[in-house]
Amino acid sequence: MPKVFVTDTTLRDGSHSVGHKFDLDDIKEICKGLDEAKVDIIEVGHGDGLTGSTCNYGFSKYDDFEMLEAASSVIKNSKLATLLLPGIGTVEDLKKAKECGVEVVRIATHVTEADISQQHITEAKKMGFFVVGFLMMAHRANVDKVLEEAKKMESYGADVVYATDSAGAMLPNDVRNKIGTLVKELKIPIGFHSHDNLGLAIGNSIAAIEAGATYLDGSLGGLGAGAGNTPTEMLVAVLNRLKIEHNVDMFKTMDVSSKKLIPIVKKYGVNLNNLEDSMMLGYSGVYSSFMLHAKRAAARFNVDYRDIILELGRREAVGGQEDWIVEIAEQLENK
Numbered sequence: 001m002p003k004v005f006v007t008d009t010t011l012r013d014g015s016h017s018v019g020h021k022f023d024l025d026d027i028k029e030i031c032k033g034l035d036e037a038k039v040d041i042i043e044v045g046h047g048d049g050l051t052g053s054t055c056n057y058g059f060s061k062y063d064d065f066e067m068l069e070a071a072s073s074v075i076k077n078s079k080l081a082t083l084l085l086p087g088i089g090t091v092e093d094l095k096k097a098k099e100c101g102v103e104v105v106r107i108a109t110h111v112t113e114a115d116i117s118q119q120h121i122t123e124a125k126k127m128g129f130f131v132v133g134f135l136m137m138a139h140r141a142n143v144d145k146v147l148e149e150a151k152k153m154e155s156y157g158a159d160v161v162y163a164t165d166s167a168g169a170m171l172p173n174d175v176r177n178k179i180g181t182l183v184k185e186l187k188i189p190i191g192f193h194s195h196d197n198l199g200l201a202i203g204n205s206i207a208a209i210e211a212g213a214t215y216l217d218g219s220l221g222g223l224g225a226g227a228g229n230t231p232t233e234m235l236v237a238v239l240n241r242l243k244i245e246h247n248v249d250m251f252k253t254m255d256v257s258s259k260k261l262i263p264i265v266k267k268y269g270v271n272l273n274n275l276e277d278s279m280m281l282g283y284s285g286v287y288s289s290f291m292l293h294a295k296r297a298a299a300r301f302n303v304d305y306r307d308i309i310l311e312l313g314r315r316e317a318v319g320g321q322e323d324w325i326v327e328i329a330e331q332l333e334n335k
């Protein structure tokens with residue numbers, strides 16, 4: 001299967017979950033972590049896109065350009081992105097975003113309204129942006145309509161078109177059908193952005209990949225509107241398990257999620273699940289009762305418990321082989 005590019009939207013879609021109130025220092029911390037994890041694209045800004053900070057959508061703590069400058073000041077590897085909804089953001093805002101170091105702009109419209117993206121996509125291309133057309137609420141139109149609207153975005157010059165499951169309402173077959181059709185009928189790469197309202201964010205992302213999508217969105221810990229997005233760290237784990245080529249370091253996405261994002265969002269009363277333990281067990285296929293002992297051994301030998309779990313998975317450990325844990329920890333210490 002072709003290589004997949006990961007966009008992390010913790011600092012844009014995730015900002016819906018914290019009332020658009022991320023601090024500039026928080027933005028820098030998260031961006032640094034995502035950048036070190038080599039996430040391809042990091043999206044930053046108000047949850048409703050550039051200049052979404054209004055009484056309609058909720059005021060953010062900082063304006064988008066301050067947030068984008070803060071992000072840009074720490075990003076070395078990844079590309080900085082922002083979202084724009086025509087009618088909320090303007091071409092002037094795109095120019096300002098460019099000056100802040102933004103390289104990727106995602107122009108978002110309702111799935112039946114691609115026409116209103118023409119000016120913004122055309123102007124963004126002239127400014128040298130990598131332009132993503134983002135068709136929101138993709139469950140609300142049938143496959144022919146989604147195709148018609150995606151083709152419009154392609155004809156305006158978009159580099160990628162997304163089908164976006166804004167309401168987390170799509171079922172895997174719908175994803176497969178729509179993404180598969182776009183992949184077949186368009187010349188540009190196709191992306192998918194999901195929400196977890198039916199517990200299908202990861203499953204639908206897999207359906208999208210299998211149907212040929214090569215741009216996938218996630219957010220750390222799944223932080224995002226509604227039930228949240230596909231967790232970035234879990235998406236990377238699944239890509240690894242599927243042996244699909246990508247650029248992202250799984251452990252580093254886990255670290256930025258558990259060590260940086262979770263403490264930050266606690267300030268806003270958001271209790272984000274720490275996915276690390278359950279994800280490592282599923283990823284390596286190790287029985288849950290090994291976790292406690294692996295953590296104890298990791299502390300004793302000063303090694304990463306995740307490496308112990310990975311090795312237990314490689315050895316296909318089963319109940320009764322807990323004695324391997326200390327042996328593995330000791331070997332890791334001596335490496």
Ligand SMILES: C[C@H](O)CC(=O)C(=O)O
Nearest residue numbers: 013047048136164165166
């Ligand atoms: C403006 C929305 O939050 C964009 C998005 O992420 C979605 O439709 O989903």
Ligand SMILES: [Mn+2]
Nearest residue numbers: 013166193225
């Ligand atoms: Mn979203």
